[in-house]
Amino acid sequence: MAAASNGQKLDDVVKEAERYYNYVRTKEVSGTRLDVLVVSVVMWFSAFIVLALISLAVGGCLSFSAFTSCVSNSTPGIVLFRYLELPVIGSFVVAAGAGTVTYLVRRKRRSELGELGAVIGRMKEESVTSEDGLRLVDAMHQASLVLKKRRFDSAVEYGVGGFIIAAILGGGVASILVGVLAYFYFKEKALREYESEDRRYEDSKKELLQSL
């Protein structure tokens, strides 16, 4: 067993690492569920608007006056249902597809956490050396970067949120600009934090090597 200068063993760091791993994994899973939900809902609404407009355009009922003449011999509700039935179904298909793609992308990223789990598993069975401790710290650092990468996804959500809020407040076309600016701002912020964290860790390792 590797021993620290104060006589304690490095075995306790494995327990800490395991707690950290469970925390990161839980956070990643709940974050994935939230992202899938948000992406699905946003894509449903976006697809519905586009498909509904296309459906109405194909039916020649796109403008208000054209729509008025479309419903003149029938109940508006029935006409709307006829034109919007397929867009609703299509929106669900698009939302399901987008949600599935989001889930698969996030699951692939979660596999990067597997290295930390594997290292912890190995170290629980064997005695812990300082080389093992180094591998553990490296794997934990990679796991923390996985969490930081999640913030890139959050930038998309902020962008969409900014667009929706601006649109509700009557921003019109400017809503798109608001959404785009919000996305780039939060993405840039997330990227700076990610790079800063990675650089801090690598610098710390270089300092350790120089100090030995």
Added chain:
Amino acid sequence: MERPDLYVLARFLDILYENGQPMKKTNLQMRTGLNYTRFSEYFDWMMSHGFMQKSDGDEGGLYSLSPQGIDSYHRLVAWIRETMKGMRI
């Protein structure tokens, strides 16, 4: 050697620290699991930087951690603990 691999250095320090007693060079090489060329590079680096010291044995030179090497080992372990503390939830 421009920049040694921290993992390999840690392995050398682990083996020498855990063994406690001075070791033969061949035994040290077997325990590190490195090929001769790489082992020699790291061995020479460790000797030239004062991490190891040689003592005379019945069958040739024996090698152990120097006080500087022991101190480096402790600093490595302390760094691992401190870094993990910084990553705690």
